[in-house]
Amino acid sequence: MDHEQLLRDVYDAFNRRDIERAIAAMRPDVDWPNAFEGGRVAGRDAVRDYWTRQLTQIDPHVEPVGFSTDADGRVAVEVQQLVRTMDGEVLADRVVTHVYAFREGLVERMDVIEPED
Numbered sequence: 001m002d003h004e005q006l007l008r009d010v011y012d013a014f015n016r017r018d019i020e021r022a023i024a025a026m027r028p029d030v031d032w033p034n035a036f037e038g039g040r041v042a043g044r045d046a047v048r049d050y051w052t053r054q055l056t057q058i059d060p061h062v063e064p065v066g067f068s069t070d071a072d073g074r075v076a077v078e079v080q081q082l083v084r085t086m087d088g089e090v091l092a093d094r095v096v097t098h099v100y101a102f103r104e105g106l107v108e109r110m111d112v113i114e115p116e117d
Contacts, residue, residue, distance in 0.1 A: 003075045003102060004067045010107070011064050011079075019051055031109040058091065059084040065095065075100045076113075 006025050013021035023044045026032075032047045033040055036054045041047055054060070066078035076099045083092040097113040 003069070003100070006105075006107075007067070007075065007077055007100065008064060011062055014051075015061055015063075017055065019048055022051075023047055025107055027103060027106045027108050030107055033110060033112050035112050057086065059086060059088075073102065075102070 010022050010025045013019070023030075026044055026047065028044055029042065030044060030047060031040060031042055032050070034050055036050070036058070041050050061082045061084075063080045063082075064077050065080050068076050070076065076097055079096055079098055081092060081094055081096050082090070084090055094115060096115060099111045099113060100107055101109040
């Protein structure tokens, strides 16, 4: 499976709240941003725990709208990010960029590039 299709599957799984399917595309030692609480988390278990906490407090939906690959093989994904409170109030509705590095066909690291205001 190519990287774009793998990431499309990850976004679909996340939006369906199928966390196990989403983290299956990650290396066991994945390095992941904790954009909700700050810092980073390491490993599939930590990503699972982070998302589990996050999803009790906010309702995010992330839709990929564009993909590009750099010379080092990293994939940048432009993502329409809609974040709501659990009551449905919109907290954020914007495009951000997620940058992925891969090793042995799995996500090794993800970084978030916030838009400049």
